[in-house]
Amino acid sequence: MRARIGVMTSGGDAQGMNAAVRAIVRAGIHQGAEVFAIREGWQGAILGGDHIQHMGWSDVSGILNKGGTVIGTARSQEFRTREGQLRAVENLILNGIDRLIVIGGDGSLTGSRALCLAWPEYVAELVEAGRITAEQALAHPHLNIAGLVGSIDNDMVGTDMTIGTDSAMHRITEAVDAISSTAESHRRTFIVEVMGRHCGYLALMTAIAGGADYTFLPESPPRDGWEERMVDVLGRGRAAGRRDSIIIVAEGAADREGHAITAERIQGVLRDLTGEEARITILGHVQRGGTPSAYDRWMATACGVEAVKRVLEADALSEPLLVGVRRDEVHCTPLIEAVEATRRVSDYVAEGDYEAAIEARGVGFTTMVEIYRMLSEARPSVLPSADAKRIAVMHAGALAPGMNQLARVAVRAGLDRGYDLFAIQGGVPGLISGDIREVSWSDVEGMANTGGATFGTRRYVPVEADLYRMARTLEENGIDALLVMGGYHAYATVSMMEAERKRYPAFNIPIALLPASIDNNLPKWPMAVGADTALNTIVSSIDMVRMSASASKRAFVVETMGRTCGFLPLLGAIAGGAEKAYLPETGITLEQLTTDVAALVDAFESGRSFYLAVMGEEASQFYTGDVISKLFEAEGHGLYSVRDAVVGHIQQGGSPSPFDRINATRLAYMAISNLDAQLVEGRSEYVAASSEAAGLLAPLRDVTGDMDWDNQRPKRQWWMQLRPVFDQLSRRPGQE
Known part of the structure; x- marks a missing residue:
């Protein structure tokens, strides 16, 4: 008998669960296994019967962009009992299932591991009671489990992100952005309560992404006197020119006595100390709902495929695994390690060791807490001196959403360390012409959620004649360090400056280079600022064209940006549920198109009503989107119609996604920290972002060597x- 895999979603629902289910079903079929959906989580395993349903390829069509979970979920109290677990084991064995992929939170995964360990004991008891046969017991001596964390709270140690977190941040930041507009209009304070009973990730990250003034986290209860400190911070913000005040509180926040800090309690404090009647917005289950983000789709898809591989390879001695991500790549951790590390956070909070609780969340969480404390102030913590050194910031290359957040954080982080900050206007041409101005703390107020690049940018790589004038601008303005943020043109420019340091002494200053490009075509950093926003724009466009084709038989060829890099078309195809992806790296041949046309015609003759191909703008010099669309339609002979859709420059516009805002925040802060250290130590090195480096920056030549x-x-x-992964999920086994 072929291997049988069960898949269930358990506990609270999370956007992206359907992407994981789809990936597991189709990857399992590709691996020659049978896949069964266990409906309503562990409760469905206990009930058995119709709750355990065989899944075919088409059963998971059209679910990628749906929120929630189409196979249902429940929090089963009965599963906590011995008899409930015994019945679950019985039903799994009766259906021939001894490999299980559980998509759920801490409780669901912990319970699943416990069942895995007790499986042989339960099997023996079922044989003795005559509920299963000895042959069935021999066929299924142990249970292999892989877990995917489905939780919007991002509360599991062992993975950088849990399924649903990114989508929840989208809901929250959209709300905060909207609330900020009305709060600014009326000079009001808003208190926004977000989910996070034991984990403050959502509150912290959306406070940073939304430019909030104050936040409360479960892991970091405020010290006595927090009421006066909060009012002081808000008051300084207003004195500095802010018209609105936003406070974000996690639902599990409490003071050091264990008393809950609720939105109502904060409202009362503000009323008593300032006389202001703050408004309250409790987002509630809106955070769980809606369409999953692009990240939650492709990340859950990649993890689902890996989970299938792991359970099929596992044996009797295999420890259940948690399948998650590290630095945007799939990563596996022993489940017990992840669960124990997660529970230690609550233990530290209960013991009053709040610094340990924050550190237990990981270095990324700890760093973001430090960054937030700096950003939330209304003024630098260090007063400028008359002889303060000068740091300039500059964009270079094409526009990327999130450039403003890079500039905002860089300016405030530099001012916070006592430096004078200058903005070079208009990118490299501004450096050449000397278009430079000093910027203050308030000059970057309100830039967190804005698209575009307020300081300006241009696609321009200097020629040799420009270098002298660039050096003169730096020299005449007394610039001691430079931060450059941009794409390919930024990397080419800074590399040229490094090569010319001997000829131009003004280039012998510390320079940091950060990636900002929707193409994501830069080395050593997994996601350039702007790439996630562009990807979400593509996926949203695909969702819309899919709806436009719902009433007719239609194929779409969607063209993305990306130039010579396949990030956008490939990830867009995975997250959009495409059948084909044409990439610049692989090109397009006539032989390939002949095969694709045959598959397209076969799909519509077999009952399909929609077909999607995604291609990069430079996938082929000759076989353009228009050519491929006409070829597809000509060979259909009226069976279907074909449309091409060029997503275009809207990929560069719009408000940056939460991911891009947070990515920009971390990068800019670490870059200023590096420049600060260099200036203090008297060094003048060129560095660039590198996820492989301890401080997230490495020597420029090490980075550009890739x-x-x-x-x-x-x-x-x-x-x-x-x-x-895409090839497995886009084509049935046996399809070319």
Whole structure:
């Protein structure tokens, strides 16, 4: 008998669960296994019968962009009992299932591991009671489990992100952005309560992404006197020119006596100390609902495929695994380690060791707490001196959403350390012409959620004649360090400056280089600022064209940006549920198109009503989107119609996604920290963002050594590891 895999969603629902279910079903079929959906979580396993349903390829069509979970979920009290677990084991064995993928939170995964360990004991008891046969017991001697964390709270240690967290942040930041508008209009204070009973990730990250003034986290109860401190911070913000005040509180926040800090309690404090009647918004289950973000779709898909591989490879001695992500790549951790590390956080809070609780969340969480404390102030913590050194910031290259957050955090982090900050206007041409101005703390107020680049940017790489004037601008303005933020043109410019340091002494200053490009075509950093926003725009466009085709038989060829890099078309195809992806790295051949046309015609003759191909703008010089669309339609002979859709420059516009705002915040803060250290120590090194470096920045030449300059993309493209994932999920076994 073929291996049988069960998949269930358990506990609270989370956006992206359906993407994981779809991936598990289709990857399982590709691996030659049978896949069964266990409806309503562990409660469905206990009830058995119709709650355990065989899943085919088409059963998971059209669910990728749906929120919630189509196979249902429940919090089962009966599963906590011995008889409930015994019945679950019995029903799994009767259906021939001894490999299980559980998508749920801490409680669901902990309970699943416990059942895994007790499986042999339960099997023996069922045989003795005559509820299963000895042959069935021999066929299923142990249970293999892989867990995917489905939780909007991001409360599991062992994975950078849990399924649903990114989508929840989208809901929250959209609400905070909207609330900020009305709060600013009326000079009001709003208190926004978000989910997070034991984990403050949502509150912290959305406070940073939304530019909030104050936040309360379960892991970091405020010290006595927090009421006066909060009022002081809000008052300084208003004195500095802010018209609105936003406070974000996690639902599990409490003071050091264990008393809950609720939105109502904060409202009462403000009323008593300031006389202001703050408004309250409790977002509630809106955070769980809605369409999953692009990140939650492709991340859950990649993890689902890996989970299938792991349970099929596992044996009797295999420890249940948690399948998650580290630095945007799939990563597996022993489930027991992740669960124990997660529970230690609550233990630290109960013991009053709040610093340990924050550190237990991971270095990324700890760093973001430090950054937030700096950003939430209304003034620098260090007063400027007459002889303060000068740091300039500059964008370079094409526009990328999130550039303003990079500039905002860089300016405030520099001012907070006592430096004078200057903005070079208009990118490299501004450096050449000397268009530079000093910027203050308030100059970057309100930039967190804005698209565009307030300081300006241009696609321009200097020629040799420009270098002298660039050096003169730095010299005449007494610039001691430079932060450059941008795409390919930024990397090419700074590399040229480094090569010319001997000729131009003004270039012998510390320079930090950060990636900001929707193309995500830069080395050593997995997601450039702007790439996630562009990807969400693509996926949203795909969702809309899918709806537009719902009343007719239609194929779409969607063209994305990305130039010579396949990040956007490949990830857009995975997150959008496409059948084909044409990438610049692989090109397009006539032979390939012939095969694709045959598959397209077969799909519509077999009952399909929609077909989607996603292609990068430079996938082929000759076979453009228009050419492919006409070819597809010509060979259909009226069976279907074909439309092409060029997503275009809207990929560069709009408000940056929460992911991009947070990414920009971390990068800019770490860059200023590096420049600060260099200036203090008297060094003048060129560094660039690198996820492989301890301080997230490495020597520029180490980073650009991974750059394929001819093709304007990294030599190592981590997302190409997802190409086999796409190929598995887009075509049934046996399809070319």
